[in-house]
Amino acid sequence: MQRLRRPEALLALGVIGLGCVALYETTRIPVSPMYARVGPTAMAYAASLLLTGLGVALLVEAWRGRWTSPPEETATPLNLRAIGWLLLGLVLNIGLIGPLGFMPASTLLFACTARAFGSRRPLRDAAIGAIFAAIAYFGFAQLLGINIGAGLLAGWV
């Protein structure tokens, strides 16, 4: 079972899982008899079977040790602290962009990302992030005509 714990094997299992979910969802697509032969499921079956099959093939490759990652991937441990900061920023962004609006939420996201990339000066990062967010908001979003919601600041911008 040791071999199944290789990261490549786990990934292959994930691919198989995704393929199976897709297969199951395909069986739930309602098909009217009119389209029985070339209905909406033909391509869906083909793609999900292909994905599942490829997942099995990847698993075999990983099992036999023919699919391994290069040493520069495996030599160093994952920088979990950085990933943690980044995920924190992303989750905060999802939660806050509605109630607070784009600019405050993005400023936080910016500061968390900067922290993930090794910056140690959160206040300066937040300030830069706020300036960036303002430029992004007024330049990019308005130029493209995307309405992204001013949130808290709606009253005075």
Next chain:
Amino acid sequence: METLGLLADGFAVALQPVNLLWAIVGVTLGTAVGVLPGLGPALTIALLLPITFHVPATAAFILFAGIYYGAMYGGSTTSILLNTPGESATIITALEGHKMARKGRAAAALATAAIGSFIAGTIGTLGITFLAPPLVELALQFGPADYFSLMVLAFVAVSAVLGSSVLRGLTALAFGILLGLIGIDLQTGQPRFTFGLPELLDGINVIVVAVGLFAVGETLYLASRPLGHATLTPLKGRAWMTREDWRRSWKPWLRGSVLGFPFGALPAGGAEVPTFISYFVEKKLSRHPEEFGHGAIEGVAGPEAANNASAAGVLVPMLALGLPTSATAAIMLSAFQSYGINPGPLLLQTQPELVWGLIASLYVGNVMLLVLNLPLAGLWAKILAIPSPWLYGGILMFATIGTYGISQSPIDLILLYLIGGVGYLMRRFDFPAAPTVIGMILGPFAEQEFRRALTISGGEFSVFATRPLSAMLLGLAVLLLVVPLLLRHRR
């Protein structure tokens, strides 16, 4: 001669002041994102897709084409000064160009790359001009079955031939095709893979997938790695190209252009292979083969030209057949959809102003890029000094705007980050991202042709084998899959 007349009409469009302005914006933005590591033309064009709701199609495509060409120029600056190839096609430039930079010859390396890009871009655009119309003539004979088979060939070519593993390329493709199936089936009105979420009925937006894979996935990957410090080689001195450099550069420029273009124009559009071939050809032909690997100018001039010519070549099947063979081309194809324009062989007839204006703007953009890159190389290099905490913070911020702006729904952000997670895994385990984007955008077209062909044949699957063209294309696709496997087994 008819082509020249149409091209002249195209120039009349491209040279309108407004369109010139769009081209300038495009090439400037393109160069900037090409220089910045972690940003690329696919991501940039995806983020700018909403602009299609506000400006005419011609303007949008001139902008996109400028970004596309500009990113090629900018990418070489990063490879030469930073030794981090932005994409696989600039590995060689990074190898040889960075050696030149370390010897204090950065200015000459940047110059030969820029002039080579200009020559290759111009030759490539000439290729588009004269190759697209006859290809359209040919494509007009295609039936739905032939089209489907052509798309299958393109799928196989982009996922199995490029990249390091057939299996991983095809997995990325299958994932993309499934993403493309999400939403209501337009022919029967049945929802597919929506998991009961009304937000998914319209399907997943291309922007979410492209930005998730290229921006969020890449940022997660880079954050997970130990903090490396790539050292920026200063662009010092005014040691420009000497007479000797010119003498050694012009032939590689031309050879690289001629070599790169067909690789882009074939459905196997990939810029990586021709750069390698060009490098070895130049090494063979050089009178100074010993300099290769230590900063030979031919080793920058040839591959850079090959890279650009192949990028131009990609636009041939894109414009003539509606067949994207790179992630960027696929995203441009989706821009056609948002204008309600059907990409395909009829594009040249139904939208001559758009297509020829676009082609003419490629010539114009190339000239702009030469002017922008030769004297201003030092300025662009300054962009590289942006510290990475701010660079990636900014990238995620723009990713948020681009996605949240679509529908102001947190669901889109959640999807973006989920796909970003997949993008991280794909990057970590060396799955190519381009097949996913191409599969997602081209998949629905392939399905449409597939069902059309079967409707015409009355449900007979044999139609794909009995039409000679379709059979030939499918045969080629099988060969592309099987031959590498056989070769590997014999070894």
